Amino acid sequence: MRIRVHVIHRDPGSPASREIVSYLKGFGVEGIDSVRRVRLVFLEAGPSLEELEAFAEKVLLDPVVESVFIYPDDSPPVIEGSWVEIGYLPGVMDPEAITISRAFREFFRQDPVAVFTGVRYEFPPLDKGVLNAVLSQLYNPLIQIGVINDFLHPFHQRSPGYEFSLREVELLEKGDEELLQISKDWMLSLNLREMKAVQEHYRKLGRNPTDVELETIAQTWSEHCQHKTFKSPILYREVSEEGDVVTEERISSLFKDYIMKATKELDKPWCLSVFKDNAGVVEFDSDWAVCFKVETHNHPSALEPFGGANTGLGGVIRDVLGCGLGAKPIANTDVFCFAPPDTKEVPEGVIHPRRMMREVVAGVRDYGNKMGIPTVNGAIFFDPDFCANPLVYCGTVGLMPKGAVEKEIRPGDKIVLIGGRTGRDGIHGATFSSAELTEESQYSCASAVQIGNPIEEKKFADVLLKIRDKGWYRAITDCGAGGLSSAVGEMARDVGAVVYLEKVPLKYSGLSYTEIWISESQERMVLAVKPEYLEDVVSAFAEEDVLATCIGEFTGDRRLRLYYDGALVMEMDVDFLHGGLPLEEKLAVWTWVKKEEPVPDVEDPSKTFRQVLSSYNIASKEWVIRQYDHEVQGRSALKPLCGPRQVAPSDSAVIRGHLHSKKGIALGCGINPWYGRIDPYWMAGACIDEAIRQIVAVGGNPDRISILDNFCWGNPDKPDRLGGLVRASKGCYDFALGFGVPFISGKDSLYNEFLKGNESIPIPGTLLISGMGMIDDISKVVSPYLKRRDTLLYVVGLTRDELGGSAFLNLFGVLGNSVPRTDVSLARELYKRLHLAVREGIVLACHDISDGGIGVALAEMCIGGGIGAELFLNNVPFEGDRRSNEVVFYSESQSRFLVEIDRKHKGRFEKLFEGLPCELVGRTSEGKSFVVYGLEGEEYIVEDVKNLERVWRSRFRW
Amino acid sequence: MGIRALVLRTAGTNCDEETVYALRLADANPDSLHINQLRRDPAVLLDYRMLVIPGGFSYGDDISAGKVLALELELFLKNVLLEFLDRGGLILGICNGFQVLVKAGLLPAMSGYFTVEASLVENDSGLFVDRWVELEVCRRDLPWTHLLTADRLRMPVAHAEGKFVASENAIHQLSLSNQVVFRYAGGTNPNGSYQDIAGICDPSGQILGLMPHPERAVIGSQYPDWFGRVPYNRFMPPLDIFRSGVKWLEKS
CATH class of the missing domain: 3.90.650.10 (PurM-like C-terminal domain)
Known part of the structure; x- marks a missing residue:
């Protein structure tokens, strides 16, 4: 039996409908006074129509405010007016369908064949042009399908089966141009030098790489995973306005010479684990440690703001869950850069900044609130040059016992995959984030975009934190960009591993062995489980309905071997994988330009002040902040909005580590790309100062502050962009050292440029400094x-x-x-x-x-x-x-x-x-x-x- | 060792730890239990005298907030819940827990348990909202409220679906039967709830549900304006909700 269920809110003035009307007006779609929003559920299942009706009446609707109508799938209702229907594209995460399947199982004690959800909007009769405009504002073709005055038929989506055949990539005899073509065709984002290093390696082996080997190399060597720009040697020049070289120096690497150097020289005893795990870890008190990580998810957010921000936050939360043996997330931070919401014209293929902002905020809200982690600190910066490349930074702070800070892998440890099933989601995400966006990215990068399922992550986080201190596993890591390839590859770097890919639980059939290995399906983590506790681990997760599957083991032979149904599909030397990347010297040029600075005449000082106060960067961000739960867990002692009327914007957020102790954590951040437009060096100084200042303002101890760097920059292969990045890095070193605040973690997101015709528009180089300080005595916190x-x-x-x-x-x-x-x-x-x-x-x-x-x-x-x-x-x-x-x-x-x-x-x-x-x-x-x-x-x-x-x-x- | 309280967890529950903390402050003896444990052996519930369904997003609040957990209560735990109530047990639902109780028909239960008579729907703003509200206490004679002395309680709400709605008749009945326990006061209704209703009880008074979070307002440092006004560690009036429940059970 295949049915479609319409769930209709009986009050046509419901908030969702009103929101759509006003939303559409905001985008210039006039003439629509009422919209009826209908939730769609498509069900294919064994029970009879009457039984399914009973299920729908009981489970799918809120009887007090909704009505339900059921139609056979092949005879949907025709109405007088116009309508649009929106559903997910095949394979896109549909959390509600998962929940409905569960409810179905509870109700009938059997599984449904298929469940899909969708939404339908019904309008008065409208012409097709208007409907098109409406639809374009309501859905995103990268993840959804939308139809006008027509019906979705999701049951026709059936994934094909998969028949195994080993693919090799002909590489040994190829010339330079062909190598580059291979890199392009396979979306590898490898340059010629790197392709030649791969070719050389396989020539020595006397065979071609398999597709999965090539993909694994590309992913491991990607900018996203390797931070090549920060590790490469640089020839740096400063040039006068007239073009004369003022100074020239060789930098061995930005990371070693500046970022890490400051931390090393400061050598703080309270830094417990820096720049080696998924997050930086510092001491909290005699028994506890805190970790902090901030990530960016810019490219995915540019294409699908809700999903990009959603999975960005989900990912950084997993970083903290995967730090050491796992930390409990106790706070989130979020910092965004957008174009001003009143921007008139946006380039083709770019989502309007107002919609961008609404959906990014919705994505963070969805994940953070559902995970039960308070979102306590953040900032939003507006500048027109973020139009095509918005920046979405998400951070998470975690708390863990000091004994859980270190991890190790031993030969014989079982590789256990926990969490969600694996689908085709996000394939090529790691290499994609290392490429520039173009007008076509919207289509070519579709599979790199996905949405999350926070409840899945919440489920395994609950179990993980329950079993962490039992000593059942020795290491854990996030399955993020690069999927299993990255997670297992990284864990196996000193030992080697063997993985049986057919054991990985799939969402649907049809995935090739390579897709299974590189899929970036969300809500998954990998554990290295002591063999004697494998059963305990699997059953602890099963107890709370979480899949935990042993997919292989760590070996000790320093080789990474993959099997699919008994066939060896990859055998790779971990030393080549992790050490074979050739780094080349990059050129960086910084040009000194003195800009004009007239001080404008102010005729009406009060009016000018009001204008400053209401400008986008300065105006209250209450609309955003209130949508986040900032006090779940009960730890927040200084909320983002405080005071008797809860409107005062706090400098830092303060959260208590434990409600029985006086110690707390203060979180602040500094960001200002306008300073960077003048000189990134002083931008770095100001950002570090601001992050520290915010912490000191609320009572944080200035001697116990640690900071994180997140660079978002343009294309570092262009010397002027890299020149600015060098200036900023120099600032990071000088001011971190000067203030005595070590960097404990960092991340970069480069290639933030938008190709429009022949013009490449970079974002303004943007450094976010996130600060974490210690509050020694919570009773002294200042608001x-x-x-x-x-x-x-x-x-x-x-x-x-x-x-x-x-x-x-x-x-x-x-x-x-x-x-x-x-x-x-x-x-x-x-x-x-x-x-x-x-x-x-x-x-x-x-x-x-x-x-x-x-x-x-x-x-x-x-x-x-x-x-x-x-x-x-x-x-x-x-x-x-x-x-x-x-x-x-x-x-x-x-x-x-x-x-x-x-x-x-x-x-x-x-x-x-x-x-x-x-x-x-x-x-x-x-x-x-x-x-x-x-x-x-x-x-x-x-x-x-x-x-x-x-x-x-x-x-x-x- | 204090009144035994069961804090029920499931996929998406996220206020269980602070609820356990508040119960401990109120001298209860709480355990956090996953619903799967309870479904396997429902009689476990009868080892407890207090059941608290905490806040969160059970099953992602998919379909409608609290709906699927409500379904599970009805399908698998109906008999044991009735037995639990029959033995004088107390039930508290906070935020998502309140949504669960309403959608399962355990509240307001004017015409008997497991009959749905009201709902909590999307806020008028269409947005999730976290803000502090003021509550007028309408009943001080209940198992859950008899120790409340403050005129007004302050606590935060944090929800997207907290607007209390019911048929006109049901709302009227609710007032007649005096089942409204808390109303938003001082113009702080954050969601458009009918008649400012923030919390209600069942006719017996054993079951209380409310959208605001008393467990996030039990000590000074949790308030948005405690600075220089109250000590960071002072016990605050909403703790008396938990204390009331504990004291009531100790006496009965």
């Missing part, structure tokens, strides 16, 4: 909103003539040149003293001064506390020639805070900062006015706090 009337306001730190890359100049379409330059020795001293003040408990409120300058910081403090304030610009410690109201008010100089102090602590606070730039600049007031007095003592800005709040909060009220 950013003003607490009381008639208290004192201090600016800590030095304001300079640094408007370059500022939110203020951007308002006038100017980038500027005077990028904020972090003075690291001054900053360290200020942070030390501020931390003393926090520990003494005399800081009522503290907010870091960053994008937008002093005024924005004060406005946020006032709005958060619902309290007015007066600020005197003349008192602000300043250094520089151009001293004007605008420069002092909007400068984005680093290492500054705005601090609220009770009058009775005036003496003590000032004493703490003796000899340093720290001045009394104002006070909180009786009323609700926000008043700034200019350098001449004149009223520069007078606003009502309520009005500022409206302006600041309404930008994203969608």
Whole structure:
């Protein structure tokens, strides 16, 4: 019996329908007042129509608000109006269908033959053009099928069987061009030098590689897995504006010479595991450790924002679950870069930034909330050049006993695959993320796009954390980009392994042995299980309905061997696989250009300030933050939005490690690609400073901060792009060392360029620094909103003539040149003293001064506390020639805070900062006015706090 | 060793640990159990006097929130649940747990258990929302509320489907039978619930369900504005919901 079930919400004004109407209006599709949203379920099963009807009535609908209609699949209903139907393409993850299958099994005690879901929207009669526009906004052809005034017939999707035959790739006799063609045809993303190294290797062996061997090499050697750019030697030149070479140097590798070097030189005893596991691990207390990892998922998100962000977060959570022997995820972070949502024109094949933002947020929300991990910290940066290449960073923090930090593999350990079944999902994801996007990527890279099933991951995470400390397994890793190839290949690098591919549980038939090996199906992990505990492990997972399958074992012969139904399909030397990649010297060129920096005339200071406050980068991100659960697990002690009315934006999030101890973790982040447009070196300084500053502002110990780097850049094969990357890396080294904060983990996402015709558009080089600090005493945590009337306001730190890359100049379409330059020795001293003040408990409120300058910081403090304030610009410690109201008010100089102090602590606070730039600049007031007095003592800005709040909060009220 | 409480877990449950923590603070003796264990041996439930279904996304909230776990309760645990209630056991459903109880017909149960009379549907905003709300306590005489003294309780909601709906008649009946236990107050209704309904009980008062999360509001540091107002470790009023249940069972 094949049926289609229509589940209809009886109230046509339901939120989903209203949302679609307004959503469509937002995209210029006018004339639709009502939309009926119908959930579709397609069922093929043994029971009779009557029995299936009973099932649908009982299980598939909410009887209070919905009605259900059932039709035989071959006679669907014809209605008066127009409609569209949307379903998933064959093989795309459909979590709801999995749940329905389960419910079916519970109900009938038998399995259904097939279950698919879909959605249908019914409209008044509309012409085809409008329907096309509607459909294009409601679905994504990469993962879905959409039909207009027609019916989905998913039952016709049947995967073909698979007949084994070993494929070899003719390589030995090929010339250069043919090698490159092979790389292209097989989507290997290997360059000529690399292809020749492969050819050379197989010539020595006297045979051609099998397809799966070639795929494994390509995947292992991909930029995504190898970070070739960060490992390669570089010839670096700095060139003057006139084109003269100013300096030239050879760098052995960005990673060794800068990132890792800072960590090595700092040599902090509390760094427990850095740059070797899936996440960086530091000490939390005497018994516990915390790990942190931040990943990007830019390319998949560009093509399918929900799925890309969804699986991006799912992946980084698995990194933490696969760190050491497994850490419990206790917090997520998310940072995005988009084009402004009001962008008018977008290039062909590019998803509009507004839709992009909504769907990326939805993807993070879906995964994070369903995993029960609070999403506590993040940022969003808008710039038009992120239109085709949005950036999606997701991070996860995990907690684990110190005894679970190390992992090892021994010959004889069983390879156990846990979690979801394997399908054709995401094949070539690792090599795809190392290639540039083109207009055609939309079609050619379809299989690299997928969506996740967080409940599957939650299920195995629950079991994993339950059995972790039993000593049943010796190692675990995530099955991410590159799938089994990457996970098993990496685990086997010092020992070797044999895998029987036919044992891998599949979603559907038809996968070749190669597809099984390189599939990137989500929600899978690999364990190295002690042989004597294999049964215990499998049954512990089975107990909670999780598949755990032994697919092979680690050997000790340093060879990676794959069998499919008894046939040997791969035999490879792990030393060649992991050590055979030839690295070539790359050229990097940095050109010094002095940019213009006019200071714009401001006619109406209040109006200009409101414009800055409501600009996309500065306006409240409440619309996003509230969609995330930021307090599940009950650990959050400083939420992303705090204060009596929960509107104050916290500098860092603070989470408690255990509710019985006073120790906590503070998470902050720094990102500002506009500074990088002027000089990536100072961008790195500002990002590191900001991440630290946010942590110190809430009470984090400045001596216990560790940081993560995530570089998102253009094509590093182009010398100018690489030149900027070198500048940023130099900054990373100098400032990490200067501040005494080690890098513990990092990741890069390169080739973020969009080819449109002949023009290649890179993203602005963007460095995200994520910081993790320790809170020694949770009772001393400081929040950013003003607490009381008639208290004192201090600016800590030095304001300079640094408007370059500022939110203020951007308002006038100017980038500027005077990028904020972090003075690291001054900053360290200020942070030390501020931390003393926090520990003494005399800081009522503290907010870091960053994008937008002093005024924005004060406005946020006032709005958060619902309290007015007066600020005197003349008192602000300043250094520089151009001293004007605008420069002092909007400068984005680093290492500054705005601090609220009770009058009775005036003496003590000032004493703490003796000899340093720290001045009394104002006070909180009786009323609700926000008043700034200019350098001449004149009223520069007078606003009502309520009005500022409206302006600041309404930008994203969608 | 305290009242034994069973915290029921399944695929997608995610507030079990903090619920266990809150129960411990309230001097209960909680165990976290997967539904498969209970299905294999339903009589295990009778070893406990309190059943708590915590928050989360059981089975991904697919079909509709709480629906599939509700189906499992009805198909496999109906008899033991009735026996459990008959013996005076108490049931609490928080957020997803509340959705489960409503969709299984254990709440409001005006015309008997396992009859569906209400629902919790998509928020008016169409979005998931995490924010703190104020609750008016409408009943202080119940097993779950008799120790509540505060006028208003503050706790967070975090849900996408929390709008309480029922037929006009059912809503009317609910008020008549005095089964509304908590209402959103001070204009903080986050989802468009009819008559600001945030939590209800069954006619016996043994079963309580609510959308807000009391287990996330039991100590000072969990509040958005505790700074300088309450000590980070102070026990906060929503803990009294758990304490009420424990005390009630200790006395009975």
